[in-house]
Structures are given as C-alpha cells and as structure tokens.
Amino acid sequence: MSEATVNNGVNADALVAAREALTEAPQAAQFNWRASCEWKNGTHSHSTVEGFFGLGEEQKRSKTFAFDADHPEIFASEDLGATPVEYVLVGLASCLTAGVAAIAQYRDIQLKSVKATIEGDMDIQGILGIDDEVRNGFDGIKVTYEIDADAGRDDIEALVAQSQKRSAVYDIVTNPTAVTVEVK
Amino acid sequence: MVGAGHAGLAMSRCLAVRGIDHVVLERGEVANSWRTERWDSLRLLTPNWQSRLPGFGYEGDDPDGFRDMTQTVAFLQRYAEVISAPVETRTTVTSIRRDDEDYLVTTDRGEWRARSVVLASGACNLANVPKVADALPDGIASVHSFDYRNPDQLPAGGVLVVGASATGTQLGYEIHKSGRPVTLAVGEHIRVPRTYRGRDLMWWMDNAGVHDERWDEMDDINRARRVPSFQLTGTDDGSTLDLNAVTDIGVALVGRFAGLVDGKAQFSGSLLNQCALSDLKMNRLLNSFDEWAAEVGADADVEPSHRLDSTRVPEKPPLTLKLAEAGIGTVLWCTGYRPDLSWLEVDVLDRKGRICHEGGVTSSPGLYLMGMQFLRRRKSALIDGAADDADDLSEHLAAYLDG
Structure with missing residues (x-):
C-alpha cells in the first residue's frame, strides 16, 4: 500500500493544510452553522440550509438543501418526511462515516465499502408526558459498521474509534449543549 | 537555572562538566515539589534502575522497585551533594526579564544577572x-x-x-x-x-x-x-x-x-x-x-x-x-497540572500562555527549558529523561555563550 494508490475521495493534504493554517489563525476557525425551518401543516415542516459563516467571512453554496420533516401515520400525521429524531440519526451516521473516510485517507487505508446502520431506542412515554421519569430523547443509540478495506480488523476498529473522537455530531449527542430558544 | 529538581540538577552537572559558571535557584529545598506537592502513597512510575542522571544512578539493591517520595527526595538530595550543585535554596524567583544581552533575574533574595537562563521549575506547579x-x-x-x-x-x-x-x-x-x-x-x-x-x-x-x-x-x-x-x-x-x-x-x-x-x-x-x-x-x-x-x-x-x-x-x-x-x-x-511561569517576563508564550520552544530552545537567545512533556524525547519529563536533554541543551548553551 503506498500513499499514491489510496484514494477515498478525500483531499487529506488540504485537510492537513487547513489544520496548519487554522493553528496559526484561530479566529478563522470560528464557524456559524444555520438552518431555517418553516411550519407547513400539522407536524410537517420544511427546512432549508444554505449559507454559513467561516474562515472569517460569509460563505455561499451553489444550491439550497431542503428537508421535510413529519411524523408517521401511526401518530395521525401525513408522513411527509423523516421524523426529527431520524434526522439526528442521519446526522450522527453521516458525520461518523465522513470521519472514517477522512481518517482512512490520512492513515493510507483504501476503503472499498462502508455501511452503517444506526438505531435509537426511545420510550415515547417521555414525549407524551405519561411518565416524568422517562426522558424525551433516546435511551441509547447503536451504530453498527460494516467496512471492507485494505486493513486488518484492529486498524478498522481504530478508524471507527478515532472517527468518534473527532466527530462534531458524536460530541453533540454525547455531551450537554446549552440551547437558547427565543421568540422575536 | 531555575529549580533544583532532577532536571535542574542534571543541567547543573552538565554545565559544571563544561566548566560553565552557574547557580541553581530553588524556592524551597532540593526536590521541593517531590517533598511538598505529592500525596502520601505516591511512588514513582519508573523503576529504581531507571533514574540515570548525569554522573549518578541507582546505588541500592532493589533495581526493580519503585521509590516512594521519601526515597525520591533522598535520591535527589544525594545527587545534589555528589555533584556539588551550587544550589541557592529558599530563593524564590519573582521575575525574569531581558536586559540588553543579559537576563535580569529578580528573587526574594536579591538580583542575579545571567547571560543564559534555564527554566527547570517543572511542568506540574x-x-x-x-x-x-x-x-x-x-x-x-x-x-x-x-x-x-x-x-x-x-x-x-x-x-x-x-x-x-x-x-x-x-x-x-x-x-x-x-x-x-x-x-x-x-x-x-x-x-x-x-x-x-x-x-x-x-x-x-x-x-x-x-x-x-x-x-x-x-x-x-x-x-x-x-x-x-x-x-x-x-x-x-x-x-x-x-x-x-x-x-x-x-x-x-x-x-x-x-x-x-x-x-x-x-x-x-x-x-x-x-x-x-x-x-x-x-x-x-x-x-x-x-x-x-x-x-x-x-x-x-x-x-x-x-x-x-x-x-x-x-x-x-x-x-x-x-x-x-x-x-x-x-x-x-484529577484533571492534571500545568507549569507556573507567571514570573517570566520574556515574550516566549503563546496565546494560551504556554511556552514556545524547539526542543527546549526558546526564541529568546540564551533562554532554555527543561523537564517538560516530550521536550526533546518521549522520556523528557521522566527523571531518566533529564540526562540526554541536559547534555543536548548544555551543548547548545555553551555554543551560545561562545558567541
């Protein structure tokens, strides 16, 4: 395995260069991520993601990304999109998977396929207000990876472990975050 | 030299071998942190044999044992005596600043003027x-x-x-x-x-x-x-x-x-x-x-x-x-320690107050650092790591004094 042959579609050199540049200029590392959400009807809402702030200035994208969220029919909703909690699962799985690819590139490991299944157990007595001792959120989240790569099992496990260590969404779901909600 | 622990003493020995006149300023007694800032049951993490200081090493019959603090202090005290280290005890440095080509070292027992200063006051103050x-x-x-x-x-x-x-x-x-x-x-x-x-x-x-x-x-x-x-x-x-x-x-x-x-x-x-x-x-x-x-x-x-x-x-x-x-x-x-360099009035600290250095050599000519995590080698913070670092840095320091 040589560096030249490993290609996971990640520009590891650019990531390393960015890391060095931001070490010198930490103020440019201050980012602001945003989404807007508009209520449609019932539990259906439509969210969009476009600009963000980073590297000291407002950043634009080539397109706007849209996300519909709703609840399934068994909750007497119209099922017009994934539930918000499923978006959390998507966020965690995609963050960890991106991390696996980046770290594999950095460690000269060629990936052939990476598949994650993610599930979160929830007792909905919490959100329905039936039992105050039951939390609203997940009891726990389980992610299972199937990875085919040019590496031994220990190296693959280390990829997945390191990806958790460096993941933003993993940090967000495993640690408390202060949330401020205001009405204009 | 600031600090008469294992790092400062090792450096003192290396400077003496090179014939460089120096003094070791120590706020308390030799091995002060080991004496006063450790819990009762603490023993070294490195075995007795692994404390090879310049010109000195383990003399006992239990090379695989682990010293407690009393034994650690006695070991360093004996080292200071064996190498006749010029230690000024009970001398607390209150500021170090540049003065032309020299460093002006102010203590609670008067001022020293030095061409070169080695900071060996420890990583865990x-x-x-x-x-x-x-x-x-x-x-x-x-x-x-x-x-x-x-x-x-x-x-x-x-x-x-x-x-x-x-x-x-x-x-x-x-x-x-x-x-x-x-x-x-x-x-x-x-x-x-x-x-x-x-x-x-x-x-x-x-x-x-x-x-x-x-x-x-x-x-x-x-x-x-x-x-x-x-x-x-x-x-x-x-x-x-x-x-x-x-x-x-x-x-x-x-x-x-x-x-x-x-x-x-x-x-x-x-x-x-x-x-x-x-x-x-x-x-x-x-x-x-x-x-x-x-x-x-x-x-x-x-x-x-x-x-x-x-x-x-x-x-x-x-x-x-x-x-x-x-x-x-x-x-x-049990969330760790950091050095105290609050008295260092030389512009070598980064935005988080950590001292910048290349293997113990700071950007201020003649100012050196010892005894920090991975300073020059993975073992740098160990007692056993002081010898090689002191040897390297004393060579650099001697070359600096020679201009």
Missing part, C-alpha cells in the same frame, strides 16, 4: 481545576489531587473522582479501599500494563527505543505533547492498575465529566469509545514491542506474547448523578 468546580453545591468538598494527601482528609461519604489517568486511578483505588465509595469519571486515558511478557513496561519502552523517539521526528509534536500520561502505578508485585482493577474492587465507572447543573453532574456518553480507543492504542504499543522483540531476537528472553482483557464497561453507565442525593461528599479533581 499549578492545579488544573475545571471552571465548573465553582458551581458545586454547598456541602460538597472540592479537592484537587494537588492538595490531596490521603483518604483521611476527605469527609465521610462517596467521592466522585474526575479523571482516570495515573492520578485518578491510584486515588480512586485507595479512596474506595478507605470505605468511601468511589465513582470514577473516565475521559481520554492511556491504558498500559505494568508488566508485559514478564518484563516491566519501562524495560520495553527503554529497550524498544520508544523513550528515545525525538520531538523533531514526530508527525505532530504538539499533539504528542498533549497526550495524557500513562494510566500506571508503581507496584511491588508488578500488577496493573487499570479500569478493570478498580472495577473489581467496586468502583463505578461513568463517562467524562461533562457538566454540572443544579447539583446534578452530567457525564458524557462516550465512555465505551474512550475505553475502546485506549484498548486499541495499548494493543498497538504491545504489537510494536512484539515486533521489536522478534526483530532483535529477544523472544527467548521474555515470556510469550499475550493481551490483556478488554476494558469492561458498564452496559448503561449513568449519564447524570444528583451529587447530594447519591451521597457524594467530595469531588476530587
């Missing part, structure tokens, strides 16, 4: 206490390992020990044994076996060349310098103090201490991954030992290769703990 400690409810004692001496100083009741490196696991173990139930909050930690294939860990680190890895050969030296120190203790029977050992006596593991709201501690959900990372890293280190042994033909001198059991992690560790209700009387912060 101040306690790192998380800000959240201020939010602890009344009635719960907040103690840092810096001020901890023995379990008897703690109130009765449970103890939440925050941090699971050498300090947290050692103190968690002895406090739990004292009858105060311990909950141990575990973040990033580096698990290692005390004994591997019949040899002490330090024998492997030393012989396989890991301790001699150089700062200028590392991919990312800043990261290497920040890696937590080994989860380790000096034991007579060569047993390993890891999370499984503390779990065996009944200590409860929880995730990294993440916050405190209304008297309720919050723990990260990352415990499983922290332990998995640590097990994987340990196995990588042991693999490298095995490869080295095979390569140099040392397999016959050691026992067969083996692996430790994976760290046992509770299936659902609590994510919150109402401290008072859970009977916690003390939170013991």
Whole structure:
C-alpha cells in the first residue's frame, strides 16, 4: 500500500493544510452553522440550509438543501418526511462515516465499502408526558459498521474509534449543549 | 537555572562538566515539589534502575522497585551533594526579564544577572481545576489531587473522582479501599500494563527505543505533547492498575465529566469509545514491542506474547448523578497540572500562555527549558529523561555563550 494508490475521495493534504493554517489563525476557525425551518401543516415542516459563516467571512453554496420533516401515520400525521429524531440519526451516521473516510485517507487505508446502520431506542412515554421519569430523547443509540478495506480488523476498529473522537455530531449527542430558544 | 529538581540538577552537572559558571535557584529545598506537592502513597512510575542522571544512578539493591517520595527526595538530595550543585535554596524567583544581552533575574533574595537562563521549575506547579468546580453545591468538598494527601482528609461519604489517568486511578483505588465509595469519571486515558511478557513496561519502552523517539521526528509534536500520561502505578508485585482493577474492587465507572447543573453532574456518553480507543492504542504499543522483540531476537528472553482483557464497561453507565442525593461528599479533581511561569517576563508564550520552544530552545537567545512533556524525547519529563536533554541543551548553551 503506498500513499499514491489510496484514494477515498478525500483531499487529506488540504485537510492537513487547513489544520496548519487554522493553528496559526484561530479566529478563522470560528464557524456559524444555520438552518431555517418553516411550519407547513400539522407536524410537517420544511427546512432549508444554505449559507454559513467561516474562515472569517460569509460563505455561499451553489444550491439550497431542503428537508421535510413529519411524523408517521401511526401518530395521525401525513408522513411527509423523516421524523426529527431520524434526522439526528442521519446526522450522527453521516458525520461518523465522513470521519472514517477522512481518517482512512490520512492513515493510507483504501476503503472499498462502508455501511452503517444506526438505531435509537426511545420510550415515547417521555414525549407524551405519561411518565416524568422517562426522558424525551433516546435511551441509547447503536451504530453498527460494516467496512471492507485494505486493513486488518484492529486498524478498522481504530478508524471507527478515532472517527468518534473527532466527530462534531458524536460530541453533540454525547455531551450537554446549552440551547437558547427565543421568540422575536 | 531555575529549580533544583532532577532536571535542574542534571543541567547543573552538565554545565559544571563544561566548566560553565552557574547557580541553581530553588524556592524551597532540593526536590521541593517531590517533598511538598505529592500525596502520601505516591511512588514513582519508573523503576529504581531507571533514574540515570548525569554522573549518578541507582546505588541500592532493589533495581526493580519503585521509590516512594521519601526515597525520591533522598535520591535527589544525594545527587545534589555528589555533584556539588551550587544550589541557592529558599530563593524564590519573582521575575525574569531581558536586559540588553543579559537576563535580569529578580528573587526574594536579591538580583542575579545571567547571560543564559534555564527554566527547570517543572511542568506540574499549578492545579488544573475545571471552571465548573465553582458551581458545586454547598456541602460538597472540592479537592484537587494537588492538595490531596490521603483518604483521611476527605469527609465521610462517596467521592466522585474526575479523571482516570495515573492520578485518578491510584486515588480512586485507595479512596474506595478507605470505605468511601468511589465513582470514577473516565475521559481520554492511556491504558498500559505494568508488566508485559514478564518484563516491566519501562524495560520495553527503554529497550524498544520508544523513550528515545525525538520531538523533531514526530508527525505532530504538539499533539504528542498533549497526550495524557500513562494510566500506571508503581507496584511491588508488578500488577496493573487499570479500569478493570478498580472495577473489581467496586468502583463505578461513568463517562467524562461533562457538566454540572443544579447539583446534578452530567457525564458524557462516550465512555465505551474512550475505553475502546485506549484498548486499541495499548494493543498497538504491545504489537510494536512484539515486533521489536522478534526483530532483535529477544523472544527467548521474555515470556510469550499475550493481551490483556478488554476494558469492561458498564452496559448503561449513568449519564447524570444528583451529587447530594447519591451521597457524594467530595469531588476530587484529577484533571492534571500545568507549569507556573507567571514570573517570566520574556515574550516566549503563546496565546494560551504556554511556552514556545524547539526542543527546549526558546526564541529568546540564551533562554532554555527543561523537564517538560516530550521536550526533546518521549522520556523528557521522566527523571531518566533529564540526562540526554541536559547534555543536548548544555551543548547548545555553551555554543551560545561562545558567541
């Protein structure tokens, strides 16, 4: 395995260069991520993601990304999109998977396929207000990876472990975050 | 030289050999931090044989033992005498600043003017206490390992020990044994076996060349310098103090201490991954030992290769703990230390107050640093690491004085 042959579609050199540049200029590392959400009807809402702030200035994208969220029919909703909690699962799985690819590139490991299944157990007595001792959120989240790569099992496990260590969404779901909600 | 610990004394010896006139300023007595800032049961993490200072080494008949603090102080005191180190004790440096080509060193016992200054005042002068400690409810004692001496100083009741490196696991173990139930909050930690294939860990680190890895050969030296120190203790029977050992006596593991709201501690959900990372890293280190042994033909001198059991992690560790209700009387912060260079009035600190240096050579000509984590080699912070660093830096210093 040589560096030249490993290609996971990640520009590891650019990531390393960015890391060095931001070490010198930490103020440019201050980012602001945003989404807007508009209520449609019932539990259906439509969210969009476009600009963000980073590297000291407002950043634009080539397109706007849209996300519909709703609840399934068994909750007497119209099922017009994934539930918000499923978006959390998507966020965690995609963050960890991106991390696996980046770290594999950095460690000269060629990936052939990476598949994650993610599930979160929830007792909905919490959100329905039936039992105050039951939390609203997940009891726990389980992610299972199937990875085919040019590496031994220990190296693959280390990829997945390191990806958790460096993941933003993993940090967000495993640690408390202060949330401020205001009405204009 | 500022500081008469192992680093300052080693440097003093190297300067004396080169015929360079110098003085060692020490705020207390020789080995002051070892005398006054350690808990009672602490023993060195390195065996007796592994304290090879320039022109001096272990003289006793227990090379594989681990010194307690009294023995450590006596060892360094004797070194200072053997090398006739010019130590000015009870002399506290209050400022160091540049004055033309020289450094002006102000102390509570007058001023010194020096062409060159070596900072050897240690890496562990101040306690790192998380800000959240201020939010602890009344009635719960907040103690840092810096001020901890023995379990008897703690109130009765449970103890939440925050941090699971050498300090947290050692103190968690002895406090739990004292009858105060311990909950141990575990973040990033580096698990290692005390004994591997019949040899002490330090024998492997030393012989396989890991301790001699150089700062200028590392991919990312800043990261290497920040890696937590080994989860380790000096034991007579060569047993390993890891999370499984503390779990065996009944200590409860929880995730990294993440916050405190209304008297309720919050723990990260990352415990499983922290332990998995640590097990994987340990196995990588042991693999490298095995490869080295095979390569140099040392397999016959050691026992067969083996692996430790994976760290046992509770299936659902609590994510919150109402401290008072859970009977916690003390939170013991084993969250590390940092150097105190508040008296250094030379522009060599970065935005976070850390001193910038290249292998102990600062950007201010004639100003050097000793005794820090991975200063020039992986072993730099060990007593055994002072000799090579002092040799290198005294050579640099001599060349500087020669202009």
